[in-house]
Amino acid sequence: MKILTLNGKWEFKNSSEEKWLEGVVPGSLLADLYRLNIIDDPYYRDNEDNLYELFNNDYVYRKNFSLKEQDLKGLKALLRFEGIDTIADIFLNDHHIGQTFNMHRTYEYSVEKYLFQGSNELVVKLKSPLKHIHNKQQEIPLYGIPMAVPGYTHIRKGHYMYGWDWGPQLPDCGLWRDVSLLFFSDIRFSDINIEQIHDIDMVKLKINMSIDNPSNELVVATVKITSPDGQIKIIETKIKEKELFEITIENPKLWW
Incomplete structure (x- = not known):
């Protein structure tokens, strides 16, 4: 089996804005914004209060990569995400190939029919984790600890990100583990x-x-x-x- 890593440089942006910024995968939104000096240290004093509104937005990450003829000839191809945080739609060369709802698992998609020789584009649209739990909590209220954001129990995401007695309310998002293409024969x-x-x-x-x-x-x-x-x-x-x-x-x- 041949593995092509899609880690490294990506681009990302707020879905409501036009400007693309340079991101890094594996990583997260907060890590990218801090590395680019757009935000202050999220864990310093009460900076979490200034950053909270970030997570009411949707974000887009994209990656352009190139394939050769021998990468595609007679081989099966799987696109593997070892960790997506958390609710996302995945597009490969403008084809919607899947959705994710769980930060704690690996996702794989059969993609050989969507790949091209030459340039390819992978896009991951990440939905706001705050909006999701707020909407769900309005539909079906669930009990949670009082120091956390109400509704955090509606999502398969690290609950500590929504606040705890020892932690800030910073429900980050992003591609937090490896992304890769796996090429193999039939078995x-x-x-x-x-x-x-x-x-x-x-x-x-x-x-x-x-x-x-x-x-x-x-x-x-x-x-x-x-x-x-x-x-x-x-x-x-x-x-x-x-x-x-x-x-x-x-x-x-x-x-x-």
């Missing part, structure tokens, strides 16, 4: 989990793996285990979508 691992079950002079490895497999045919997955002294153990298993199997290692060399 790829989507998840692998390894559980260790220890006993006297042995350990069992329970390996649970899942794959993206459009053909839905059996394929061979290979597991290679290397001991600290260089001994190698190779196990092969057939898998269609999910597979759980065990490997026993006698007298394992435990790191502790």
Whole structure:
């Protein structure tokens, strides 16, 4: 699999304004504004009060990137956001490819049909987190701690951003983790989990793996285990979508 990072320089702006500014991903609105000397330190004294109104606005982030012919030829492509804060619409070359509502998860979108050889544009429109919770709270009031912004329990976002006894009311927004394009053939691992079950002079490895497999045919997955002294153990298993199997290692060399 080939990974093309879309981190680094982006552009951003208030959605109601024309001027684009230089942003950085991973990052956030507050981090970008502070880096550009547009705002003072958000965490100094009562500066949070002066910045609160910022979060009643919607914001737009965009990134232009270039692709070569070999990046697209015969490959699947996934656009991965490892962290978007929080409510957003995503557009790739003017195609609306998805919405996000949760700061705490990863989002992936199949995008090979939207990509071009040459220049491409990725746009993320971030909606106001304050307006969202205010509207929801008007519809269905939910209980919350008194020192936080009312309605914060309506959104899957770091609740501490809405104020706490120890924290300011700064419900920031932005692309706070990596953004990347993943290029691969028809099959790829989507998840692998390894559980260790220890006993006297042995350990069992329970390996649970899942794959993206459009053909839905059996394929061979290979597991290679290397001991600290260089001994190698190779196990092969057939898998269609999910597979759980065990490997026993006698007298394992435990790191502790």
